[in-house]
Amino acid sequence: MTKHEVVEICAGAGGQALGLEKAGFEHALAIELDENACNTLRTNRSTWKVAEGDVADLSVWDPADYEGVALLAGGVPCPPFSIAGRQLGASDERDLFAWAVEQVAVVRPRALLLENVRGLSMPRFTGYRQHVLDRLTQFGYVAEWRLLHASDFGVPQLRPRFILVALKPEDAPYFRWPEPRSSAPTVGETLIDLMASNGWHGAKEWAKRADKIAPTIVGGSKKHGGADLGPTRAKRAWAALGVDALGIADAPPSAKESDDFKPKLTCEMVARIQGWSDEYTWEFTGRKTSRYRQIGNAFPPPVAHAVGSAIMRAFHHEGTPKTVDDTEHDPIYKTLRASSGFVTPERLMKSADLDDRAELERRIGLLSRDFEVEIRTEGTKTRYRLGSFKAFIGQEDHARHDLFLKHRARIS
Known part of the structure; x- marks a missing residue:
């Protein structure tokens, strides 16, 4: 059988890694910044090569050493796109999405798999997404985005994840997103045995109350305090399930509890x-807060397993090939990018089928958060020209380097 190796960047504690292993991939390398997460990977898979450090540092690993690997995968940092954050995108020093896409030109994998938060799917990032698709097209790949919900794959929580898959043209017609399987179990069904494991007599009644799937688990950030189950809205949802979300317990409730x-x-x-x-068995190392963050920031193994299996089926050319259509997210971006000079508002509005000048200006404003946009005004006439992409893609003089070093202890 053909060996299908994967290089996984920003591997975390191994949620995606375990799912991909279940799908038939073998890890050639896993790269992760967090020491405790690296220890977890090594504890569970002693034969894996784990590189600890900044994934964009050539002294940690050199992408060129892994040219031709079957799959380049990763769960790059979410804060640049998170709805709960400032959605700085390309201006956030933690943004590695664009950098990861650029590594495709070096590694030349058979497929690319990147996952991130739902925020990346929103209108704020249409230009960013179009840039990613255009770059992958230039590299000779066919790419698709899809929002998947963990609860569709047996995971008892909402957890929407925005996933990018890119394949070479000979494999892309055989790729189909995994279909949802049976409905997810409730929190009560999932946890009743653990809740009762220390003798708590109220576990059965509690499980009846916890009769829904969970809100999205929030791993949190090193910038904040100890482990808890998320912001106020999430805490209210947990309270409705009979769970105290203000922290993580050391042990299940005992028999002395009411x-x-x-x-x-x-x-x-x-x-x-x-x-x-x-x-999907796994052991987590480190102190409680670190273990919680490793778990909470992970890509659920069953979802990674499902997507990895879909990629593997495409490799094997299973099923009937489909017609692959180009995906266009932002006609304004595409019109600006296609022009070497300045573009009139009228042309941009026509390309996007807009009749509201204020909406055009709003979209230009969103683009300008991730791209340099030059605006020229002559009298009453305004024109626009698209400049450089602000994201870090490996530039030696990018502000990301200094900011990364300054904030490294708090990056998670």
Whole structure:
């Protein structure tokens, strides 16, 4: 059988890694910044080569050493696109999405898989997404985006993830996004055995109350305090399920707790909510807060397994080939990019089928957060020209380097 190796960047504690392994991929290399997450990877897979450090540092790993690997995959940092954050995108020093896409030209993998938060799918980032698709097209790949929900793959929480898959033209017609499987179990069904494991008599009644899937687990950031289950809205959702979200417990509730006690989750319980189970076994290392962040920031293994299997089926050319259509996200960006000179508002509005000048200016404003946009005004006439992409793609003089060093201890 053909060996299908994967290089995984920003591997975290191994959620995506475990899912891809289940799909049939073998890890040639996993790169991760966090020391505790690296220890978790090494503890679970002692034969894997794990590189610890900044994924964009050539002294940590050289992408050219892995040219021709079957899959380049990763879950690059989410804060640049998170709805809960400032959505700085290309202006955020933690943004590695564009850099990861550029590595395709070096590694020349058979396929690319990158996952991120739902925020990247929003109108704020239409230009950013179009730039990514255009670059992959230039590199000779066919790319697709898709928003997948973890709950569609047996994971008992919402957790929408925006996923990019790119394949070479000979494989792309055989790629189909995985279909949703049976509905996810509830929080109560998922955790009742753990809640009862220390003798708590109220576990059965609690499980009846916890009769829905969980809100999205929030891994949190090193910039903030200890582990808890997220912002105020998430805490209210957990409270409705009978869970105290103000922290993580060291152990399940004991027999001395009253039947109406509102328990906190343990790290083991959070891992269950993230999709780790008897089918996806894993051990997490480090102190409680670190373990929680490793679990909470992970890509659920069942979802990675499903997407990885879909890529593997495309490699094997299973099924009937489909027609591959180009995806266009932002006609304004494309019109500006296609022109070497300045473009009139009338031309841009026509390209995007707009009749509202204010809407055009709003979209130009969004583009200018990720790209340099030059505006020339002569009398009453205004024209626009698209400049350089602000994102870090490997430039030696990019501000990302100094900011990364300054904030490294708080990057997660």
